[in-house]
Amino acid sequence: MLRVTGGTVYDPANGVDGLVQDLYIANGRIVDASAIADGARTIDATGMIVMPGGVDVHTHVAGGALNFARGLVPENQRAARKFLHRGDRRAGLGGMTPTTFATGYLYAGMGWTTVNEAAVPVLSARHTHEELHDIPLVDKTSLVLMANNEFVLDLLEAGEAERARHVVSWLVWAAKGYGIKAVNPGGVEAWKWGKNANTLHAPIEGYKTVTPAMIIEGLATIADDLQLPHPVHLHCNNLGVPGNFATTIETMNVLQGHRAHLAHLQFHAYGGDDWTTMRSESARVAEAFTANPTLTADAGAVLFGDAVTITADGPWQHLLYQLTGRKWGNLDVENETGCGIVPYVYKDRNLVNAVQWAVGLELLLLIDDPWRIFLTTDHPNGGCFWRYPEIIHMLMNAEFRREQVQQLPEKARQRIVLADLDREYTLSEVAIITSAGPARSLGLSRKGHLGVGADADITIYPSRPDHGFLFSYPRYVIKGGAIVVEEGDVREVVDGKEFIVRPACDERIEDYIRPLFEKVYTMSFANYPVEIERLRNPEVVVPEP
């Protein structure tokens, strides 16, 4: 049992905006004052800021692709922050692609207590769960890659919508995933012919009728029909390409009426015809986005410095490799997806990078409703998650932002609108984009708020309300009722849970999948689904039909 007294509480989900309140914790949950016995430990949070623990709606922290990236950039590991073995804390490395245990220490050390691993192929889901288990101090969810799965595409081609729904449902449970991820719908499938899918309404390579729009609409419908807690999580076509804002807006039109989450929107809001004319189109994307109230998005903001780009978007990564001329990793994940890895440096003197940096912040500032846009860097694609406080600081301080813009090349300044934006985030809005909003979008009802019944994931920051960097150094972090971080240092290590979804599914769909699988896959069917026993702390969510 634990009391947190005297803190200034920001709990936007319950309408609490900077009120001095006491919190009571028992059995890992937030409880009513009456449930607490005298003599329980008390944290005196007087003068401090109390928020629900951070929730990262889109990150890449575990699995085959990330591990490939770790191997591809040993030079980054040498320069990374080192975690030495100490008590129950394991040794590890920070940096751009942190090792599993260090990932937990870094997230919790910053006050984040739930993360969503945003891209898992079913084929390597077992590996992903093994790594997720080794990320302590945070709860986890993971999304299953579907938009280039040949079983699903074949059924869309045949017009068998219901069977497609059962296959998707079966795949989510087979991967022990939490929802549906769609990456460059149809484009990664076309990549197997050396092509891409650049327009939403043209049939993709290898199919007669299936278009990216059909895949997007199909998966969004399935996610809605299955009542998944998180809607289809979409990485749109034409990521990173100048002029792609048109594709993004067209995608929103395709999605009309459906729930969907648009991942790393920053990478999808560019104007211009080529790299030399690239400019920000954040205003038009924000306007279209605001007009579609069933959508949420995350920023995918870019920070200057080193990054490693990791995505299932194989064709884009090949293009990026041709631009950088350095390293490139490419994986073909049988009939499901692809994967590309390219280490990348965002430079403030580079016109394209400067525009990317601005677009991420512009979207966060132009989209008025903080409940619909969330803070991410698409870690490690746009920057590392442990640099989030830098972004928060820029969101909270227009003056500081303008100083940063002044340092950009003149040519870049003409193509962005960031300097004209006066909005400054309040602490309550920060709590929404980092915790309450993403928790709601993920459908995690016990996360992102501090009401009675919520998981006791609480972050307590020292009070420097004008300063975003305070988010780097929480005074206390409480995870599931345990005080895991004190004075920015990990004091106690507890395991996190994995939330997984079991959507309704006709069991007989296995008789349909098995023969197909045995014909085309290199592994045996019995080894394909992840056994529930593999997961150490699963919490199964069954959507109401």
Add this chain to the structure above:
Amino acid sequence: MLRLTLQETPSVPLEADVLSPDMLAPLTIEAIRALPVYLGKRQRRLADFFAVGGEAGDEIEIHGDLARVKWIGRAMTRGVLRIYGDAGMHLASAMQGGTVDVFGNAGDWLGAEMSGGVIHVRGNAGGQVGAAYRGAPTGMRDGVILIDGAAGLEVGMRMKRGTIVVGGPVRDFAGLQMKGGTIVLGQGAELRTGAWMNRGTIISLQPIPLLPTFSYAATYNPTFLRLYARRLATLGCVLPYDERQGSYQRYTGDAAVPGRGEILVWRPNG
């Protein structure tokens, strides 16, 4: 002058990157004794392994069999480090300036990714001298490494500038993926010298086996070698350049990249 003596050879490698003039010069003897070193994964005090004497300053002498002591002189920018005995891996890695003198042998990764300063090893060195670490695009960026004895694999791998002189024989892949700078091979090298080299110069004073992707260009006495030999003479190295004594055969490659590097093989007259 500060004097450190290793008391006994550690059972597992000891990581001691604190052993550099930059780190030690401003400290008191007491503070130096308390500096952290890592025995495997355990943090220990420098005084657990070394006897510390003399006065702290930019001049440091280290005595003992240091073959298992890694990272000595890491990123040093100034001063003199003299090692009486063998030194372990990563000696003077990322060095930026100053002098390192080893009166014994050195391990792998000697002067890896260094950008300035002079290293002189009287004995042999290991592999990856002046190289880029795994995954990194660029090795040595400047400075001089002199090895009186032999050296191992991948000497000067991905180096960009600077000079490596090896008096004794060198093993395979000298100058692998070299981007610039100079490697002098006193007694030649084994296989695949200059593989994937883009630019830079490898000078061999003995005939060496060449990859088929290097092609013969000319026999001549390049003017720059005269200047080069004079500079190396100040460091105690002899590089022949006089046409009365012989000439160099120039081979260009590696055509597999394709690159514009050169291998110069000395051919005495007569």
